[in-house]
Amino acid sequence: MDASAPQALLCLCRAGFEPELAAELTERAALAGIGGYARAARDDGYALFHAADPDDRPGRALPWRALVFARQKTQLIAELDGLDPRDRLTPVLSALEGRGRYGELWVEHPDSEAGRPLSGLARAFGNALRPALRQRGFLTPHDDPARPRLHVCLLAGDHLLLSRSEPGDGAPWPQGIPRLRLHADAPSRSALKLEEALLSLLSARERETLIKPGMRAADLGAAPGGWTWVLTRHHLHVTAVDNGPLQPALHDTGLVEHLRADGFRWQPERTLDWMVCDMVEQPRRVAARMATWFREGWCRHAVFNLKLPMKKRWQETRLCLDLLADEAGVPLEVRARQLYHDREEITVFASAGAG
Incomplete structure (x- = not known):
């Protein structure tokens, strides 16, 4: 026994x-x-x-x-x-x-x-x-x-x-499993994914030092605005990039600029503190684009999702993380996990200066 x-x-x-x-x-x-x-x-x-x-x-x-x-x-x-x-x-x-x-x-x-x-x-x-x-x-x-x-x-x-x-x-x-509850004002359940990512992939000290009021961020593929909403709850200024509409209440925060553009093509005019991305795209394409953001110096920290295929998901995960590290052009701190609020995907935190 x-x-x-x-x-x-x-x-x-x-x-x-x-x-x-x-x-x-x-x-x-x-x-x-x-x-x-x-x-x-x-x-x-x-x-x-x-x-x-x-x-x-x-x-x-x-x-x-x-x-x-x-x-x-x-x-x-x-x-x-x-x-x-x-x-x-x-x-x-x-x-x-x-x-x-x-x-x-x-x-x-x-x-x-x-x-x-x-x-x-x-x-x-x-x-x-x-x-x-x-x-x-x-x-x-x-x-x-x-x-x-x-x-x-x-x-x-x-x-x-x-x-x-x-x-x-x-x-x-x-x-x-962190026990998170969906806030009544959240535009979508996807808000829980970013909340869990910040809780799981960053230490308490990193959340305190890397996420400060007044920082600037971009949300690629933002509509209807779940991840943008989480960032505004931390008092970040957010450029929400999506051809689709955002929840109207997000505009009332005074922290959100909505750009109707393709999140995969758009680039900021200056370095941002954060970039987040939850777009439904091929995982290697997402990893390559995230690498471009770091290589070009468009952001310091990022959280993004990689939608996994039905087969060979560990192999695809390893390949995408290797591609990110190889093409970023700068040393990165990278952490990845399949979160409780993820489904057929994993969530990645990448930083050019997490400390």
Whole structure:
């Protein structure tokens, strides 16, 4: 029932993108000199990567912030299957014996058709497990984010995965999903994508130093204005470029200039602080155009989406990110992730001076 899992990673992802996550983990590990194999099944919402050599440390070689398709990354402790629903606590406590002390407990489940019905059980089991862990000394009396976090991932009523995440090397939200609510004034649901991108891809210090009132930005393919609206909420002056109409309320902010033009052809007259782009175009064409913006010095920072094909999505992601780096002509800080509010796409943050 208790299968020890030394040097294995557990990563959660969007259901349907398990093969892409498995391919990414395997390739990135190989580039770091770590052999191994990934275990994943489509629509499960997670993947496991097992290092071939027990002395390898894939967790260190594959930091969470560098992964594109992983919403959450943890180090597997044990896989417990065939649990008695009348007593799940005893096997979990036994598996954690001698495994150290943790600062927090998160009981989660994959964001999949099979996993979502487990949300009620996850809450109930967490309420029962937390005091039992504290009584045994496995969990600090109060939450301590400076210590490793204990994760319990329920795959079924009788099947779970125990894992841990290190401070700063995992998503700061359960399941790797930030809980954002669509504001009533937002022109479209796409506003959530940019809000999540700024929250996920930038550190708190970067959000404070790189996004300041009075900065200037461009939104390419802006209509109906979801991303423009987010930028104005940060008090940026925005040139919204699109042949389509914007939500009329955006003009009332006094921060928006609407240019009816092709976002792929337009260029600013001077360097802007930010450029954002959520246009439906071929991903390589988008990557090449974004590279042009940096090569020509038209912006300092950018957030944009790459719409992925139905097949070979990890390969296309890697190709597009390489193309961006190769053609930008300047050193770039690049971070990419498939966000919770993304669908068949990934979101990229690129900066010529993130610091």
